[in-house]
Amino acid sequence: MYRDLYDDYEENRIWCVTHYSKFIQTYNSTIIFIHFLIPLLINFFSAVFIIIMTARQHNTSNSKLTFYQQLIKQLKEHKPILISSILVVILSLPRLIISLLTTCMKSSSKPLLYLIGYFISFLPSMLMLFIFVLTSDLYFKQFKESIKSCFKRRQ
Template sequence: MNQWLNACVATERAVTVIKATYFHKEKSKRIAKIIIAGLLIFMIGTSIYDPVYRRIIDEQNDDEKRTWCIVTYPRGVTVYNSIVQTFHFLAPFMINVVSAVILIATKSRRQTAVQTRRTYRELLQAQFQQHQYLFTGPVLLVILGLPRLIMSFVLKCMKSKNDAWYFSIDYFISFLPPMLTFVIFILPSKFYKREFHESLTIYLSRMKRHLQFNT
């Protein structure tokens, strides 16, 4: 879900550059609410099949009692599951990349009317260097999400106590992208990093004044 939200942010960023002064902030907020609701329904709808084919079986022997998680996908559902997992993994990445390309190309084309002494290629290279974090972020998210995608294909259910380690690793890996949002998107960007420092300075100043007022 978080990767889709990042893709939505990237899309809005590109739309903002394309529309420029014609961009309506309030209208964008209304559309964002609709998209988030639709995205939630879409995510549930594409994965609702999984619990249907999972069942738990208790096996009791003389020595011990085991609980097995069994998943039995029909052939068609197996293919569908692979397609859905791959789509949710690659589609947000492609949206991020395409949005970044559109943003850079649009800004470069507009600057050609102002900076007439520089070629479009030079402006494009300058814009790429300025906004290269728009590419590094999605690439890092793909690298972090790749182990989880592989595990979703390899691991279906826990068949022994040793498999618990794999599922634990898979569970904690899913938290890495949202935990590293600041490192991936804020720190590489000069603009966002400057805004962060300014916001932090304002917040600390307000806190300092509040403490001085109370004392």
């Protein structure tokens, strides 16, 4: 790791830029991918697992429908779980892209675009309530009961 100083005569500034070895850059990128992909894969595959196991359980207890019909029924019933997993992936992509960019940019060169991208990267954590709770009937019902009980306590 080493640092360089660059004189920027247009903006009358001096930039300090840190350079990392190839190993540290590769390690950083690997850790970023692991912290991005592993939770998202666990989330998605657990949703698929829940759907398949529920369909299998309903198939053994209810012999009127085939496993494929039960699977389609469970997919329709648990659609919010799959949609929320996919939404989290889509909303987390800007954070992944920004964290993997290693190039420098001039501070006056399209700062609004980078600022918007930076704030978009926080959307998944800010929208967890809307993504998971409000899209699921069961979770939404429990959420409403919790809110009602909180208001009853205040009165």
